[in-house]
Amino acid sequence: MVSRWADDDEDAALEAQRKKEKEEKKRAKAEKQRKAEEAEKRRQQQQQQQEAAAESTNGSSERPSKRRRLSADQATTTEDDSASQPRPLLRFDAPSWGPARSVENFERLNHIEEGSYGYVSRAREIATGEIVAIKRMKMEGSEHSGFPVTALREIQTLNAARHRHIVELREVVNGEGGKVEDVYLVMEFLEHDLKTLMEDMEEPFLPSEVKTLMLQLGSAVEFLHDRWILHRDLKTSNILMNNRGEIKIADFGMARFCGNPPPSNLTQLVVTLWYRSPELLLGTTTYDSSVDMWSTGCIFGELLTKDPLLQGKNEVDQLSKIFELCGIPTEEIWPGFRKLPNARSLRLPRTTQTTGSVIRSKFPFLTTAGNALLATLLSLNPAKRPSASELLAHPYFREDPRPKSTAMFPTFPSKAGQERRRRQATPNAPIRGEGKAMGDVDFSGIFAGRENEDVGGGFQLKLI
Amino acid sequence: MAPITGLSHLVNPLATPDQLANSSSQIDGVPGDLEDSVRFEGVKLIQAASVLLRLPQELAAEAIVIFTRFWVGSEGGSLIVNNAKDVASASLYLTAKPSAHPVSPRLLLTTFEYLDKARPLHSVTSRNSVQPEDCFLSEGSYHAARKVLIKTEAQILRTLGYQTHVALPFTLCINYLQALDAFKDQHAQALARRAFAHLNTALLSPQLLYLTYQPPALATAAIYLAAKEVEVKLPGDEWWEVFDLDREELGFLVVAMMSMAGFAEEEAVKWGKRKVPLTADEVQSEVEKRRLLDAGE
Numbered sequence: 001m002v003s004r005w006a007d008d009d010e011d012a013a014l015e016a017q018r019k020k021e022k023e024e025k026k027r028a029k030a031e032k033q034r035k036a037e038e039a040e041k042r043r044q045q046q047q048q049q050q051e052a053a054a055e056s057t058n059g060s061s062e063r064p065s066k067r068r069r070l071s072a073d074q075a076t077t078t079e080d081d082s083a084s085q086p087r088p089l090l091r092f093d094a095p096s097w098g099p100a101r102s103v104e105n106f107e108r109l110n111h112i113e114e115g116s117y118g119y120v121s122r123a124r125e126i127a128t129g130e131i132v133a134i135k136r137m138k139m140e141g142s143e144h145s146g147f148p149v150t151a152l153r154e155i156q157t158l159n160a161a162r163h164r165h166i167v168e169l170r171e172v173v174n175g176e177g178g179k180v181e182d183v184y185l186v187m188e189f190l191e192h193d194l195k196t197l198m199e200d201m202e203e204p205f206l207p208s209e210v211k212t213l214m215l216q217l218g219s220a221v222e223f224l225h226d227r228w229i230l231h232r233d234l235k236t237s238n239i240l241m242n243n244r245g246e247i248k249i250a251d252f253g254m255a256r257f258c259g260n261p262p263p264s265n266l267t268q269l270v271v272t273l274w275y276r277s278p279e280l281l282l283g284t285t286t287y288d289s290s291v292d293m294w295s296t297g298c299i300f301g302e303l304l305t306k307d308p309l310l311q312g313k314n315e316v317d318q319l320s321k322i323f324e325l326c327g328i329p330t331e332e333i334w335p336g337f338r339k340l341p342n343a344r345s346l347r348l349p350r351t352t353q354t355t356g357s358v359i360r361s362k363f364p365f366l367t368t369a370g371n372a373l374l375a376t377l378l379s380l381n382p383a384k385r386p387s388a389s390e391l392l393a394h395p396y397f398r399e400d401p402r403p404k405s406t407a408m409f410p411t412f413p414s415k416a417g418q419e420r421r422r423r424q425a426t427p428n429a430p431i432r433g434e435g436k437a438m439g440d441v442d443f444s445g446i447f448a449g450r451e452n453e454d455v456g457g458g459f460q461l462k463l464i
Numbered sequence: 465m466a467p468i469t470g471l472s473h474l475v476n477p478l479a480t481p482d483q484l485a486n487s488s489s490q491i492d493g494v495p496g497d498l499e500d501s502v503r504f505e506g507v508k509l510i511q512a513a514s515v516l517l518r519l520p521q522e523l524a525a526e527a528i529v530i531f532t533r534f535w536v537g538s539e540g541g542s543l544i545v546n547n548a549k550d551v552a553s554a555s556l557y558l559t560a561k562p563s564a565h566p567v568s569p570r571l572l573l574t575t576f577e578y579l580d581k582a583r584p585l586h587s588v589t590s591r592n593s594v595q596p597e598d599c600f601l602s603e604g605s606y607h608a609a610r611k612v613l614i615k616t617e618a619q620i621l622r623t624l625g626y627q628t629h630v631a632l633p634f635t636l637c638i639n640y641l642q643a644l645d646a647f648k649d650q651h652a653q654a655l656a657r658r659a660f661a662h663l664n665t666a667l668l669s670p671q672l673l674y675l676t677y678q679p680p681a682l683a684t685a686a687i688y689l690a691a692k693e694v695e696v697k698l699p700g701d702e703w704w705e706v707f708d709l710d711r712e713e714l715g716f717l718v719v720a721m722m723s724m725a726g727f728a729e730e731e732a733v734k735w736g737k738r739k740v741p742l743t744a745d746e747v748q749s750e751v752e753k754r755r756l757l758d759a760g761e
Contacts, residue, residue: 022545026491030538033486090708092678094478097627099539145561145569146614147621152562155626160472172626183626256562263564 103173103184106134122189132170133189139181150253151183157229157255158185165220167240167250190248191414194303195237200412204306207370211403213247213303214296215392220249221296222388225289231255232270233429234295236302245409254429262288269430271295273318274308278329279382281319283341283441290382296391297377304363320446323348326378327357334381346443369396476529476631479675483537492544494751499535500670502543502747504731505583505740506531506552507668512585513556513575519565521664524556526630528667529674531555534620536675541623544751546616549580549742554616558628569610574599583739584732633663633679633686640683640707649696658690659683665724673720677713684709685717 106123112133123134137151158169168188175182194213198204205213217239224231233254241247254270266287268280277294279287301309310325312318323329328348329337337343359375366374373396379385386394397403489499507528514524534541534551541551553576560567578599579585582592601609621628637659646652663686666673673682684707691698704714741747 022492026488026538026542030486030491034482087705089705089710092475094475094678095627096480096483097477097533097624098537100622100625142614144610146557146617147561149561149566152558152628156562156628159627159629174622259564 101173104176131189133187135185137183153256154252157252160227161224161229163220163223165216165248167248190240190242192241192412193237194239194241196415197241197412198306201306205303208401208404210303211397212406214300215397215403216247217296218388218391221292222392225388228257228259229255230258230289231292233272234292235272235275236299243411245406262286272429273312273427274310278319278322278380281315282343290385293377293385297374300374300377315441316443316446319443325358326380329380342441342443348447367399369399473631474680476678477627479536486538487536488538488540488542491538492542494543494747498750499543501731501740502548503535504668505742506548508585509552509579510556512579516575517567519560522632523559523563523565525632525667527556527559529630530559530628532672532675534623543747544744547743550612550616554613554620557613558617558620569613570606573609574601577601631679633683636679637663637683637686640687644698646696651694651696655690655694655696658694659686662686662689662721666721669720669724670727671720677717680707681709681713681717685714685721688714689718689721
């Protein structure tokens with residue numbers, strides 16, 4: 001007797017065979033239909049041509065007069081009744097849809113980096129020779145809840161965000177051989193990311209260059225916020241740059257649409273630690289575009305010095321670094337911060353001496369306007385941070401030195417274009433589902449022992 | 465696949481004439497009217513499920529548009545291959561997932577199980593003999609159903625080229641009514657309600673109105689028709705041109721919207737107490753049955 005399993009295999013093979021045949025039949029049928037239609041069209045055209053030819057040979061004496069009359073008619077109608085003229089109506093070019101292509105249409109060239117939600121490589125489209133970046137989506141948890149919600153949001157937000165300074169999503173393609181588990185995003189390729197670029201630079205960007213970069217970043221963030229998209233992972237390694245001095249925001253793995261008022265169940269496990277705002281660290285579940293503005297402030301500081309501004313080792317350390325730089329929150333500065341989930345364990349020093357912001361002294365070469373901008377972006381109170389539109393209108397961008405033209409930017413050798421890049425230890429974006437770990441962070445140790453520290457004789461050197 | 469740019473809240477991807485002329489199901493031998501019936505039933509199922517799941521209507525509408533797009537064109541899904549029921553539940557699951565109202569697979573599958581048992585559906589609240597314990601999904605069948613749900617979701621995404629953008633006419637409709645100063649009228653509320661009703665009904669249209677017309681056109685036609693019915697006077701001039709709709713298209717849309725009631729009644733008479741086939745096997749046997757009937761005549 002044949003075993004049941006062998007039977008099954010055969011069945012599956014048969015099934016596959018049948019399916020294949022059917023697919024082919026279907027394709028052939030569609031093709032046939034199309035051909036028949038084309039032939040019909042061609043026939044009609046020919047007929048028309050023949051008729052036209054016959055007419056032109058037969059009735060050559062008649063036609064010119066007819067034509068003349070027609071044009072005269074038109075001339076008179078346009079003059080007397082302009083009301084009946086068709087009014088111009090707005091029409092959109094409606095796109096259509098079709099099945100996703102396969103990644104086999106692309107030839108992989110080299111690996112670029114691993115983002116928070118996928119692996120990125122440089123590739124060439126075989127048909128056109130165009131260089132693109134291909135990102136493989138991480139499909140973790142897809143056996144439980146299907147296509148990852150983060151991947152879905154990344155595709156939807158990127159599709160909704162076509163902007164000069166946002167990386168362009170060209171298409172989404174399937175894995176090799178119809179492997180359904182693999183999904184790839186095909187995006188435009190840019191030579192650099194700001195993080196790797198700055199690591200190799202001897203000196204930080206010039207003030208005029210920082211302004212141009214900040215204006216570009218600000219315009220992209222304004223565009224996103226206008227469309228109700230929160231990026232939630234702005235950082236220098238997610239900002240790509242080409243050799244023409246243009247930057248583009250990439251990696252929308254954390255992005256989502258939000259409304260006003262914002263949904264009340266947002267995860268606080270967003271934004272890479274060094275760029276994460278204090279309200280997120282304190283565990284808020286309702287936040288808005290101001291979390292992106294905090295990250296923008298961190299990026300501003302990083303562009304000025306080429307070093308990340310607040311390099312905390314963990315949530316507790318990050319928050320203490322923030323308080324060291326921006327001062328200690330009080331009820332006046334930030335009403336209601338005490339009510340945030342993780343603020344309960346927070347014990348702040350009583351001394352008023354330590355409450356002020358030291359941003360000014362950290363950036364001695366920044367102008368007053370620049371300092372003011374950085375200080376408002378890094379406001380502890382999210383409501384005090386400027387919107388992206390306010391950022392763009394800030395006087396800092398209108399004072400000398402003026403923003404440098406992108407055409408005047410220096411060019412750099414591209415690491416992504418040629419070789420494997422050296423990765424430095426920067427923390428990754430938080431992983432979804434690890435929310436529990438954030439639940440009971442104990443901030444009580446931050447300023448512990450501060451009161452017992454030796455206090456100097458009251459002499460302070462202050463840079464203004 | 466061209467991307468949606470700029471005014472994404474006004475623009476939907478539309479079906480091409482080629483896609484409308486050749487559906488995968490018809491190539492597989494499913495008669496056009498059976499295809500319409502199955503699609504109609506599937507859409508009703510999504511609408512009913514989202515009412516039971518207390519989802520906002522815009523999610524239901526988005527899911528219905530995604531569901532309808534799936535079956536269009538020679539490269540779309542075929543009723544002989546895919547279970548319409550599974551595509552319906554996966555469309556709703558896929559739409560709700562990234563929204564502010566995600567639905568768990570278990571809740572969704574149980575709801576669809578109930579609705580499938582309670583068919584033929586006349587209204588969500590209509591009485592039926594389905595007992596709660598009939599809809600209970602055992603652990604085994606739940607896992608199997610979830611697997612199918614996930615597989616179908618992936619297939620929908622691949623078939624649509626991961627293009628899940630749906631622009632809806634509802635807010636535009638309110639906007640246009642405001643622009644027409646219609647809210648000053650004492651019957652304004654009835655007018656808005658009626659216009660919304662037409663927009664919701666158009667989701668069920670066998671003419672695939674949401675796949676062939678942009679939201680502004682749908683909103684304008686719904687207002688026109690509602691105003692006629694509620695007898696609210698709108699500007700005498702050709703006000704629809706302000707919303708970029710010409711007379712001919714307006715006429716077509718109004719006729720299409722008005723024909724919905726007749727279509728629904730015909731369907732009800734046609735199927736009576738029978739259930740419209742919602743799985744590939746059922747559709748296949750219905751096709752066979754019709755073939756035999758035709759041969760017998």
